[in-house]
Amino acid sequence: MKKFILIVCALSFSTCLLSQERFKKAYWIPEKIIYKNSTSLELQEKIEKKYSQLNILDKYEKKLKEKIDSILPLGKEITIEKKSDNNTDLVYYEKLTLDQKMINKMKFTYSKSTSDNVKRGSVKLEEDKLFVNAWLSKKIENNKKQTEKVNRKNKSTPKIDSSTEDFTFKNNNGIFEKTKNTKEKDKKEDKWSRKTYYFKLENRQSITLKYDEFFISAIIIPLKYRFRDDDKENQDFSSSFNINAFIGYSIGWTKFMYRKDIENLERDQRVLLGPFLGSSVIELNNSNTLNLTESEKYNRGVISYGVGIGYAYGKFQMTLLYGWESAVGSKSKDWTFNNQPWIGAGLGFELIK
Numbered sequence: 001m002k003k004f005i006l007i008v009c010a011l012s013f014s015t016c017l018l019s020q021e022r023f024k025k026a027y028w029i030p031e032k033i034i035y036k037n038s039t040s041l042e043l044q045e046k047i048e049k050k051y052s053q054l055n056i057l058d059k060y061e062k063k064l065k066e067k068i069d070s071i072l073p074l075g076k077e078i079t080i081e082k083k084s085d086n087n088t089d090l091v092y093y094e095k096l097t098l099d100q101k102m103i104n105k106m107k108f109t110y111s112k113s114t115s116d117n118v119k120r121g122s123v124k125l126e127e128d129k130l131f132v133n134a135w136l137s138k139k140i141e142n143n144k145k146q147t148e149k150v151n152r153k154n155k156s157t158p159k160i161d162s163s164t165e166d167f168t169f170k171n172n173n174g175i176f177e178k179t180k181n182t183k184e185k186d187k188k189e190d191k192w193s194r195k196t197y198y199f200k201l202e203n204r205q206s207i208t209l210k211y212d213e214f215f216i217s218a219i220i221i222p223l224k225y226r227f228r229d230d231d232k233e234n235q236d237f238s239s240s241f242n243i244n245a246f247i248g249y250s251i252g253w254t255k256f257m258y259r260k261d262i263e264n265l266e267r268d269q270r271v272l273l274g275p276f277l278g279s280s281v282i283e284l285n286n287s288n289t290l291n292l293t294e295s296e297k298y299n300r301g302v303i304s305y306g307v308g309i310g311y312a313y314g315k316f317q318m319t320l321l322y323g324w325e326s327a328v329g330s331k332s333k334d335w336t337f338n339n340q341p342w343i344g345a346g347l348g349f350e351l352i353k
Contacts, residue, residue, distance in 0.1 A: 019217065020218075021215065021217075023215075025122070026121065026211060027120065027123050027211040027254075028120060029123075029132055029134070029209070031113075031114065031118070042113040043197055044112065044113060044200060045111065045112055045113070045114035045116065046111050046196035046197070047111070047112065048108070049061070050106065050107055051068060051103050051104050051106050052105075060110060060112045068103075072098060072103060072106075073098075074099060075097060075099075077095055077096070078095070078097075079093050079094070079096075080093065080095070080096055082094055111198075114195075116134075116197075118197060119135075121197075125258070125264050127258070127264075128201050128203075129198040129200055131196065131198045132199075134195070134197060201256075201257075201258035202258070203259065203260040204259060204260075205258060206255055206258075208255045208256075209253070210251070211251070211253070211254065212251050212252070213249075214249055215250055215272065216247045217245070217246040217247075218245060219243075219348070220242055224344050225344070226341075226342045227343075241280060241281065242278055242280030243278055244278025244279075245277055245278065246274060246275075247274050248273050248275065248308070249274060251270060252268060252269055253268075253270070254266060255267040255268075267313075267314070268312075268313070269311070269313045269314075271309075271310070271311055271312075272308070274308060275305070275307050275308070276305065276307070276321060277304070277305050278304040279301060280302045280325075281299055282300055283300075284331055284332075284334075285297045288335060288336050289331060289336065290334040298331055300335075302325045302327050302328070304323050305326075306321060306322050306324060307322055317349070318347055318348075319345065319346060319348060320344075320345045321344040322343050323342060324340065325337065
């Protein structure tokens with residue numbers, strides 16, 4: 001038991017994480033989060049529509065329409081922000097009297113709880129909103145690729161309708177920005193690929209989301225413990241230069257917290273699992289190799305392979321590696337630990353990303 005404890009202590013600083021690349025990271029997106037105090041947080045959908053497109057049968061749009069009618073009654077004088085037609089940054093303002101034709105072209109935004117069943121996506125915390133960029137399903141992606149392929153084949157160009165102008169509502173100060181209508185004709189959008197989703201957080205309110213991803217790491221293992229040989233009952237600690245590629249899959253959790261007027265907080269933790277492959281150089285001598293005299297010494301290349309498991313919190317990582325080594329070259333078959341298992345474990349800190 002004492003020997004086992006000594007082995008664990010000796011290995012506790014034996015792994016150094018050099019660099020890591022993470023890709024295909026996707027979060028699971030819940031529609032509603034219920035906290036322990038029974039409060040809840042729902043995924044919101046940001047919707048932009050023209051006044052003429054608002055549906056009075058929808059309770060959200062009906063409420064918005066009533067609010068617009070009270071703030072912007074017909075006949076009210078409004079200020080339009082316009083940009084110069086040339087390439088300068090000149091901005092000027094024009095006063096107009098609001099009529100029905102004009103208000104029908106105005107665009108307004110509102111938010112409501114979504115029912116789009118968003119399952120996966122990428123996220124980003126900005127101010128008090130955790131934005132969600134929903135991932136497309138395989139079916140939608142394939143349809144898009146097929147459409148793009150047909151368009152390239154036919155060399156078709158989307159038609160732009162520049163005969164009308166839209167007004168985008170900017171703020172509640174009565175100023176509007178006049179923009180050209182660049183809607184593409186016959187453009188079919190999928191259900192939620194171009195929508196904006198977000199969770200709105202209160203001060204010091206947090207949300208934890210689960211994700212998965214793939215990773216590839218370059219690691220070195222300064223110290224290895226090789227198990228006893230069945231015949232000779234040998235065991236060995238070795239330290240030699242080596243480089244290994246650790247490739248695998250990880251599942252993690254990220255905690256996002258909104259903190260008013262200061263920097264937001266993000267805490268990440270994950271579990272890693274995967275195979276590794278590496279190489280190193282060892283010295284063969286009469287203490288670790290059969291049929292060698294005391295004066296005979298040879299340097300041989302070694303291929304290492306096995307599996308690894310780890311836990312990471314931020315840039316800090318703990319790793320456990322279990323593998324085998326195969327020496328290459330003459331006398332390599334006589335090496336006592338050829339094709340024998342070894343273990344390496346330790347702590348690391350991600351310095352390069």
